[in-house]
Amino acid sequence: MRATEAVGEARRVMEIxxxxxxxxxxxxxxxAMTLKREFADADLSYLANLCxxxxxxxYACQYAPPHEWGVNVPATFAVxxxxxYAEYAWPPRxxxxxxxxxxxxxxxxxxxxxxxLLLAALANPDGALTAARPVAPGxxxxxxxxxxxxxxxxxxxxxxxxxxxxxxxxxxxxxxxRASGGGxxxxSGGGxxxxxxxxxxxxxxxxxxxxxxxxxxxGCNDNSERFSxxxxxxxxxxxxxxxxxxxxxxxxxVYDSVFGWQAPYALASAPVLLGTVGGLLLLGGTVGMFAxxxxxxxxxxxxxxLGGDVAMLAQLALAALTGLxxxxxxxxxxMGIALAVHLGVILSLxxxxxxxxxxxxxxxxxxxxxxxxxxKLAPAGAGE
Amino acid sequence: VLDPAKTWDVLVAGGGNAALCAAxxxxxxxxxxxxxxxxxxxxxxxxxxxTRNLRAMHEKPTxxxxxxxxxxxxxxxxxxxxxxxxxxxxxxMTIRASGAVFDFMRESGVRFQPSLSGTLSLGRTNAFFLxxxxxxVNAYYLTAERLGIDIVYDSEVLSLAMDDGTVRQAxxxxxxxxxxxxxxxxxxxxxxxQANLDxxxxxxxxxxxxxxxxGTPFNRGRVLRNLLDQGVSxxxxxxxxxxxxxxxxxxxxxxxxxxxxxxxxFSIVVNRDGERFYDEGEDFWPKRYAIWxxxxxxxxxxxxxxxxxxxxxxxxxxxxxxAIRADTLGELAVRLGLDPAKLQATVAQYNAAVRAGNFDNxxxxxxxxxxxxxPKTHWARVIDTPPFIxxxxxxxxxFTYLGVRVNDRAQVLMEDGRPAxxxxxxxxxxxGNILGKGYLAGFGMTIGTVxxxxxxxxxxxxxxN
Numbered sequence: 004m005r006a007t008e009a010v011g012e013a014r015r016v017m018e019i020x021x022x023x024x025x026x027x028x029x030x031x032x033x034x035a036m037t038l039k040r041e042f043a044d045a046d047l048s049y050l051a052n053l054c055x056x057x058x059x060x061x062y063a064c065q066y067a068p069p070h071e072w073g074v075n076v077p078a079t080f081a082v083x084x085x086x087x088y089a090e091y092a093w094p095p096r097x098x099x100x101x102x103x104x105x106x107x108x109x110x111x112x113x114x115x116x117x118x119x120l121l122l123a124a125l126a127n128p129d130g131a132l133t134a135a136r137p138v139a140p141g142x143x144x145x146x147x148x149x150x151x152x153x154x155x156x157x158x159x160x161x162x163x164x165x166x167x168x169x170x171x172x173x174x175x176x177x178x179x180x181r182a183s184g185g186g187x188x189x190x191s192g193g194g195x196x197x198x199x200x201x202x203x204x205x206x207x208x209x210x211x212x213x214x215x216x217x218x219x220x221x222g223c224n225d226n227s228e229r230f231s232x233x234x235x236x237x238x239x240x241x242x243x244x245x246x247x248x249x250x251x252x253x254x255x256x257v258y259d260s261v262f263g264w265q266a267p268y269a270l271a272s273a274p275v276l277l278g279t280v281g282g283l284l285l286l287g288g289t290v291g292m293f294a295x296x297x298x299x300x301x302x303x304x305x306x307x308x309l310g311g312d313v314a315m316l317a318q319l320a321l322a323a324l325t326g327l328x329x330x331x332x333x334x335x336x337x338m339g340i341a342l343a344v345h346l347g348v349i350l351s352l353x354x355x356x357x358x359x360x361x362x363x364x365x366x367x368x369x370x371x372x373x374x375x376x377x378x379k380l381a382p383a384g385a386g387e
Numbered sequence: 388v389l390d391p392a393k394t395w396d397v398l399v400a401g402g403g404n405a406a407l408c409a410a411x412x413x414x415x416x417x418x419x420x421x422x423x424x425x426x427x428x429x430x431x432x433x434x435x436x437x438t439r440n441l442r443a444m445h446e447k448p449t450x451x452x453x454x455x456x457x458x459x460x461x462x463x464x465x466x467x468x469x470x471x472x473x474x475x476x477x478x479x480m481t482i483r484a485s486g487a488v489f490d491f492m493r494e495s496g497v498r499f500q501p502s503l504s505g506t507l508s509l510g511r512t513n514a515f516f517l518x519x520x521x522x523x524v525n526a527y528y529l530t531a532e533r534l535g536i537d538i539v540y541d542s543e544v545l546s547l548a549m550d551d552g553t554v555r556q557a558x559x560x561x562x563x564x565x566x567x568x569x570x571x572x573x574x575x576x577x578x579x580x581q582a583n584l585d586x587x588x589x590x591x592x593x594x595x596x597x598x599x600x601x602g603t604p605f606n607r608g609r610v611l612r613n614l615l616d617q618g619v620s621x622x623x624x625x626x627x628x629x630x631x632x633x634x635x636x637x638x639x640x641x642x643x644x645x646x647x648x649x650x651x652x653f654s655i656v657v658n659r660d661g662e663r664f665y666d667e668g669e670d671f672w673p674k675r676y677a678i679w680x681x682x683x684x685x686x687x688x689x690x691x692x693x694x695x696x697x698x699x700x701x702x703x704x705x706x707x708x709x710a711i712r713a714d715t716l717g718e719l720a721v722r723l724g725l726d727p728a729k730l731q732a733t734v735a736q737y738n739a740a741v742r743a744g745n746f747d748n749x750x751x752x753x754x755x756x757x758x759x760x761x762p763k764t765h766w767a768r769v770i771d772t773p774p775f776i777x778x779x780x781x782x783x784x785x786f787t788y789l790g791v792r793v794n795d796r797a798q799v800l801m802e803d804g805r806p807a808x809x810x811x812x813x814x815x816x817x818x819g820n821i822l823g824k825g826y827l828a829g830f831g832m833t834i835g836t837v838x839x840x841x842x843x844x845x846x847x848x849x850x851x852n
Binding site: 028040059065383 | 525
């Protein structure tokens with residue numbers, strides 16, 4: 004991690020927090036912090052990515068603005084996190100995409116939709132694109148050939164997975180668990196740090212439950228001292244909705260390539276049920292989180308990061324919405340355009356995945372893994 | 388919100404834990420309540436915002452307290468730190484009530500957590516607030532708002548017009564403008580006067596210029612002074628305050644917990660002239676940190692320097708300020724502004740007196756000096772391993788002991804011993820009744836919570852009769 008101004012601010016803040024430690028009960032960040040006396044740049048990258056942004060520590064902080072020390076952990080870490088996404092981006096020359104993540108994602112989404120529409124129009128000349136088609140096996144492939152969908156889908160998603168994995172590897176090399184307790188000032192406990200089955204299971208549990216987005220079990224502070232589980236439930240809706248949609252796609256792929264059953268499928272079929280429930284959850288989660296982002300306390304939600312956050316949410320919401328629209332219109336003359344728009348959004352989602360705020364999932368998961376691996380290390384210099 | 392025609396049942400002066408407990412209790416009993424907080428909303432909560440736990444009696448383990456902590460042990464602890472400077476009736480009443488505050492706190496939204504790292508020894512006796520005292524204060528304010536308590540910030544109670552033991556009205560500044568408040572009863576929970584440097588100067592002279600006030604700058608003692616001037620009976624030694632050793636670089640006010648320095652028992656402490664002045668290893672630090680504020684206040688310039696070497700760096704909680712380091716003692720002296728020759732001589736004399744022993748920071752070990760005045764009786768090791776490390780120290784004032792005398796119904800007593808008719812007190816302003824000297828971790832919050840609830844209930848009852 005480069006020593007940016009935000010990283011310097013994070014160090015200043017963590018040194019204050021480490022002399023206070025009142026927030027230990029909120030989340031994994033503070034117990035992880037106590038293992039250190041001195042914070043290397045990579046340690047701050049790790050801690051920033053471990054932070055889920057629940058804001059419990061901000062509203063509880065006796066040193067928050069207008070105190071002269073102006074401690075604001077969630078806002079400070081949000082900026083460091085955003086910088087770390089660029090730092091670990093693969094290939095590195097694409098790091099600049101993160102600086103204007105909102106613009107890049109929006110433009111690519113528009114391009115994706117336009118491109119697929121154009122191709123569909125070329126493949127369906129003389130008004131064939133808007134001709135009514137029955138809901139019959141293979142009707143989607145008359146708009147866009149199956150091979151084209153599969154080639155573009157697998158290529159773009161495969162690239163996204165590769166780039167995310169490379170980014171994750173770069174993060175882990177810089178800020179992952181060490182064989183002996185991590186970099187920087189060493190923990191007095193020594194040892195630990197190995198990635199075992201238990202650590203993997205704990206980290207997976209933390210990812211799947213968002214345990215750390217619970218402010219010690221009471222919820223987040225959305226925009227005031229009041230606690231609420233809203234953000235956690237909305238994120239769950241978003242995450243599990245996304246996973247159900249992904250499952251729908253995979254089941255559809257298996258239906259087609261293994262059993263030769265061609266889309267579109269019946270309303271009561273597995274792909275449609277999974278996709279419908281998933282799409283509704285994803286749409287609800289993204290719209291809810293977007294609304295929360297708009298009314299959120301500006302002090303803890305840096306304005307500079309608004310674009311990237313909104314672009315990611317808009318992209319996911321559109322993926323869900325266009326999928327549901329396609330389901331509703333699949334027996335009408337609008338099916339062709341609806342399908343092209345949906346596939347355009349999905350293409351842009353895959354293409355921008357490694358360069359949008361979506362990458363947070365990879366680094367957050369790896370940070371949780373390091374925390375799980377280091378769970379038994381003793382705090383540094385606690386005296387007892 | 389401040390209707391000049393309105394008469395509230397209960398006026399609460401102050402906005403910390405004791406004030407909030409009184410206000411919430413009175414409101415729940417049906418009283419209309421106005422709470423007047425001197426600080427702006429962002430800095431509300433008095434010294435409670437810097438606290439982190441509450442000492443509670445309990446007969447068996449609970450979800451937030453381990454083992455048991457019975458009345459007699461609690462009382463013995465209090466007796467020891469106060470040297471008998473307490474009121475047994477009020478103290479035992481407070482101790483007994485301390486075990487029964489948790490339902491009230493939880494109903495008011497206060498959350499707890501396991502004891503913090505570095506404070507494991509308190510897990511038996513003290514319940515820790517999730518996120519610390521400011522989170523507790525936030526929870527109480529949310530509850531107060533929900534219950535319909537009128538709250539004004541940036542507003543200070545200036546005086547209570549008393550007439551034959553009855554408060555007739557209160558003069559306040561309401562967001563910078565003078566205003567008169569009428570209330571049937573008044574609860575004063577406005578703290579001590581440690582942030583009023585002019586008042587402190589009466590007892591400490593210009594030494595106060597070198598004092599650090601650990602908590603809120605809003606504890607000016609305005610209400611306390613006003614009541615004592617109107618024949619209210621005082622309690623506690625006006626010249627005394629709770630003073631600890633702090634990093635000298637701490638801000639003048641509101642530095643809170645992070646400026647404390649726990650290096651003393653593993654170091655030697657010299658004054659501005661480079662001379663030692665007290666046994667640094669007399670006892671475990673939690674039992675000694677409170678005397679070091681006074682010791683340093685008595686040194687020239689109210690300053691001192693904790694000197695240690697690389698061997699001891701990891702033995703204490705990090706201070707918020709960076710250690711001052713140097714490869715030689717002479718260079719360290721220069722960086723600290725001390726005479727290098729003098730510091731080297733003091734360390735050499737100390738090193739020569741250190742007797743070999745088995746160092747163990749977890750117990751009162753046998754590492755001590757021989758033939759040195761003052762001695763270092765535990766954890767004495769030669770200072771010889773660079774880098775050498777120094778921290779400048781100053782006295783940090785937590786609170787003052789002077790307060791108003793109360794009875795077990797939280798009624799403020801007049802000099803003739805009769806209770807004032809409609810005036811009650813809770814928190815630091817009356818803590819001197821029970822804690823006349825010394826300190827017991829988390830006991831200030833206990834007094835504030837217990838007496839806040841009593842004062843609120845009594846005030847509500849009186850207002851409705």
